[in-house]
Amino acid sequence: MDNYLAGIDFNAPSAEVARRLIGVTLLVDGVGGRIVEAEAYDRSEPAAHSFNGPTPRNFSMFGPPGRSYVYRSHGLHWCLNFVCREEGHGAGVLIRALEPLAGLAQMRARRGLDDERLLCAGPGRLCQALGVTRAHNNLALDAAPFTLLAPERGVVEVLAGPRIGIRKAMELPWRFGLAGSRFLSKPMR
Structure with missing residues (x-):
């Protein structure tokens, strides 16, 4: 698999x-939109699922890069991550929010709701x-059901700030968001 998808080298630091x-x-199967918010995680910091090494739950986070890592959060919600860095490292990017563009119906x-923003x-x-x-866990991001497309417009203004929804290593400025987007999960601080 080529590590470059949508012009991004996944064999790189997660931030x-x-x-x-x-x-x-x-x-995902033709349904989705523009990524407007993402958070980086790396084995070197205690908020990462990979911090204590491989387990049956997090094995896919250890590579190879350019694959998915899907886990259940608090036993309720699935979360999608993209694996980064060299195989065996344990780094990923949590996809936090999209601007819906395809497959809205x-x-x-x-979701059982109409509010496009939510x-x-x-x-x-x-x-x-x-x-x-x-x-969808441990699937290559360069093959069905996934499609990643480079941004259509020019320069994208990205804001950085502390991650949210975690208790450890919160101070790291590894949450990234699209400036001005109304589709973020929470406003950038």
Whole structure:
């Protein structure tokens, strides 16, 4: 597999990959939109699932790069991550929010709501809207059901700030968001 998808080298530090993913279009079986928020995680910091090494739950986070890592958060919601760095390292990017662009009727049916702003604003909502489940774990991002498309427009203005929804290593500025987007899970601080 080529590590370059949508012009991004996934064999790179997760914070670099997360920043570059902002503005990329993510589709799962043709349903999705523009990535407007992402968070980086690396084995070197205690908030990462990989911090204590490989387990049956997190094995896919250890590579190879350019694959998916899907896990259940608090036993309730699926979360989609993109694996980064060299195989065996344990780094990834959590996809936190999308601007819905394709398959909105399917997203609305899956989420049971009409508000376009809330369809994919948060990692659990995003996975429900796109139909992502454990069955999507450890799949190559350069093959069906995934499609990643480079941004159509020119320069994308990316904001950085502390991650949210975690208790450890919160101070790291590894949450990235599209400036001015109304589709973020929470405003950037």
